[in-house]
Amino acid sequence: MADVSIVGTLSPAAAPYFGWDLLRDVQELFRYAFMQHAFEAGTVVAPTAGVIGYFVVLRGLSFAAHGLSHIGFAGATGAVLLGLPPIVGLLAFTMSAGAVMGALGQRLRGRDVTIGLVMAWSLGLGLLFTALYKGSASRAIGILFGQVFGITGQEVAVTAAAGVLTLLALVIAYRPLLFITLDEQVAEAKGVPVRGLSIAFMVILAVAVSEAVQVVGVLLIFALIVAPAAIAERVTARPSHGIVVSAGLAVLFTWAGLTVAYYVPYPVGFFITTFAFGSYVVARLLSYLAARRTVRLRGWRAEQVRHSP
Amino acid sequence: MAGSASPSIVAEGLTAAYGDRLVWQDASFTVNRGEFVAVLGPNGGGKSTLFRLLLGLLSPAAGSLQVLGRRPHRGNPAIGYVPQRRDIDPDLSIRGRNFVHLGVDGNQWGVAIGRSVVDASQRVERAIEAVQAGAYADRPIGRLSGGEQQRLLLAQALAGEPEMLLLDEPLASLDLRNQNVIAELIASLAQANGFTVLLIAHDINPLLPIVDRVLYVAHGGLTIGKPEEVITTERLSRLYDAPIEVLQDSHGHMFVVGLEAESAHHDG
Numbered sequence: 001m002a003d004v005s006i007v008g009t010l011s012p013a014a015a016p017y018f019g020w021d022l023l024r025d026v027q028e029l030f031r032y033a034f035m036q037h038a039f040e041a042g043t044v045v046a047p048t049a050g051v052i053g054y055f056v057v058l059r060g061l062s063f064a065a066h067g068l069s070h071i072g073f074a075g076a077t078g079a080v081l082l083g084l085p086p087i088v089g090l091l092a093f094t095m096s097a098g099a100v101m102g103a104l105g106q107r108l109r110g111r112d113v114t115i116g117l118v119m120a121w122s123l124g125l126g127l128l129f130t131a132l133y134k135g136s137a138s139r140a141i142g143i144l145f146g147q148v149f150g151i152t153g154q155e156v157a158v159t160a161a162a163g164v165l166t167l168l169a170l171v172i173a174y175r176p177l178l179f180i181t182l183d184e185q186v187a188e189a190k191g192v193p194v195r196g197l198s199i200a201f202m203v204i205l206a207v208a209v210s211e212a213v214q215v216v217g218v219l220l221i222f223a224l225i226v227a228p229a230a231i232a233e234r235v236t237a238r239p240s241h242g243i244v245v246s247a248g249l250a251v252l253f254t255w256a257g258l259t260v261a262y263y264v265p266y267p268v269g270f271f272i273t274t275f276a277f278g279s280y281v282v283a284r285l286l287s288y289l290a291a292r293r294t295v296r297l298r299g300w301r302a303e304q305v306r307h308s309p
Numbered sequence: 310m311a312g313s314a315s316p317s318i319v320a321e322g323l324t325a326a327y328g329d330r331l332v333w334q335d336a337s338f339t340v341n342r343g344e345f346v347a348v349l350g351p352n353g354g355g356k357s358t359l360f361r362l363l364l365g366l367l368s369p370a371a372g373s374l375q376v377l378g379r380r381p382h383r384g385n386p387a388i389g390y391v392p393q394r395r396d397i398d399p400d401l402s403i404r405g406r407n408f409v410h411l412g413v414d415g416n417q418w419g420v421a422i423g424r425s426v427v428d429a430s431q432r433v434e435r436a437i438e439a440v441q442a443g444a445y446a447d448r449p450i451g452r453l454s455g456g457e458q459q460r461l462l463l464a465q466a467l468a469g470e471p472e473m474l475l476l477d478e479p480l481a482s483l484d485l486r487n488q489n490v491i492a493e494l495i496a497s498l499a500q501a502n503g504f505t506v507l508l509i510a511h512d513i514n515p516l517l518p519i520v521d522r523v524l525y526v527a528h529g530g531l532t533i534g535k536p537e538e539v540i541t542t543e544r545l546s547r548l549y550d551a552p553i554e555v556l557q558d559s560h561g562h563m564f565v566v567g568l569e570a571e572s573a574h575h576d577g
Contacts, residue, residue: 058403171419171420172418172419173418174419174420175411175414175415175416175417175418175419175420175421176415176416176417176418178407178411178415179411179415179416182401182403182407182408182411183408183411183415183465185390185392186390186391186392186411186412186415186465186466187411187415187416188366188383189364189366189383189384189388189390189392190384190390190415190416190469191383191384191416192384192415192416233402234402236402237402237403237404237407237447237448237449238404238407239403239407242402
């Protein structure tokens, strides 16, 4: 299993091919259990990542989210060393770190240097744990870059449960979370528990990051948590629409990445990040062109008003 | 709810402190319903601290305080609060309308369903109309001008259907024309709805035509009175314990001289 899933590349005996018979293609795609599990995990993880990512981008916590996943690497490799499933270590480390970050609250802003140093040290710690484990380095590479094609049915079930809980927590916290994100002072005066909610948010984020690590790995987390939300922000200025667009894009990138990686012998992480990055570039280009058009239209209208009698 | 005749704010021997650090002490004053009070004083004198006490975010170190007939408590729906103008990120991709919406139900858990959705959007619409912000309420708030943002933040406070407005420097960083427009807008809203208004300001001049009384927060104490009573050479000199002169030009504009170091209210 581990050999099949190193960095997510596939080398099945009979190379699958993509034809023009869509039904056959879909059947082919889901012929193997590992492919079904990959799609199940991806479909659970992606919307969670997309929804929480919207708040991450809005709260300016992209780098903190990135930092969380790196801290998770130390946890995951540590768990492997102790003979535990990596997800246990991931959750333990990211949730504790998330709680600390949440408690720091506003003071976390602009702490790039501190977060970066903790990140680097966590990777170093993970490296040490990997060396101490003396096993195959493929476990570590899988955690760094994702091992979605190696995910087991049991892991899918755990991930699904975590995903549902994360989404449920976000639905409950939706309005107060938006309030403290956009207008913390008024939210506090209106009775929203700002500090408690900030900590809760970072803990929920830690769970979402740990889930996403199973699909794209520690290093490529931006593709699922930040990219879809950043695109959604450019597409719409309505929070409810933004969240739906973000979740939809995350699912799209994951499905597209998994599908292409099944037919092409290159890592799935490469394809997911490529779809995410490509879409972001297109979104920026489109919003730039739209802004230019608006400016020109306004100028034209002003001209009309000036010339009208 | 207390009868409409009872005062909005009653403070007796009120003292504000952060831990051991005393901000001001022994303040006794009453603000009546529907009154428009300008809160003036030097930076760091404790104007915003007064708001924190009224909002229930800070407990009195001594003395008693009643707000709308009750002890102050956090989350009081009868108070509309606009904090000192925050710098809104110009890239923030959130419509002004969504900001206003937070004033209706931003503090409620879960997502809105059923009739409450319609009710909420009607309240948002009314608040936006009240501040005449309909033309740009659907644009990203970061792209709007300071005056437009101020109107929408005011609408957010109105959307909560308050009885009292606490406005912290709503005229700061607005140009002179907009200062007058926003001040008049606040005054007409207050009159139409019977709001009690406490408004923190640096410059009394845009407010002179509309304020009932002035509350001065300076040098550890509070003084309240009509503008012509409080803003005088003698009163301010005593309040600040420094030689201060109040001048008036032919338009009735007041200039306070001697407070430059305190950046009080001569920058209008």
